[in-house]
Amino acid sequence: MALYSEKVMDHFMNPRNVGSIEDADGIGEVGNAKCGDIMKIYLKIENDILVDVKFETFGCGSAIASSSMATEMIIGKSIHEALELTNQAVCEALDGLPAHKVHCSVLAEEAIKNALKDYFDKNNIPYDAEKFKETDHDELHAAVHGE
Ligand code: FES
Secondary structure (H helix, E strand, O other): OOOOOHHHHHHHHOOOOEOOOOOOOEEEEEEOOOOOOEEEEEEEEEOOEEEEEEEEEEOOHHHHHHHHHHHHHHOOOEHHHHHOOOHHHHHHHOOOOOHHHHHHHHHHHHHHHHHHHHHHHHOOOOOOHHHHOOOOHHHHHHHHHOO
C-alpha cells in the first residue's frame, strides 16, 4: 500500500484555502514542539457561521494536507460545529495518515481551536475552557511511537 492516500496527495499538491484573511474575526497560531512546524488559521465569521477560513503553514506535507482538509470541513459550519472538529475526523476524511504523521493533523485542529478562542475572547463570548486544553505533544508522541 502506498504510504500516503490519494486524498492526502491531492490536498498536499493542491491545497485548498491557503492564504490569510486581512480582516479576520479570529486568528490562531500554534507550533508543534516535536518538529518546530508552525500553523496559522484565519476565520471570517458572520452570524456564528464560518463564511471563510484560510491557513498558512511552515509544516510538512501531512500538515498541509490536514489543514487543507480541515478548512474544507468547517467552512459553512457554525462555530460550535467547528469546535467539535477532531484531528481523527480530519485523518479519516483523508483516508488515513501514517502513524508517525498523525501528530501533524493535530496542528490543524489546535490552530482552529485557538482561532475560535481568539474570536470568543474578542467578543466576550463565554466558553468551556476544557475544550481548549493544549495537547501534550510528548504524550502524543509517546502514544504514537510507543515510547
Ligand atoms: Fe511537523 Fe508534520 S512533521 S507538522
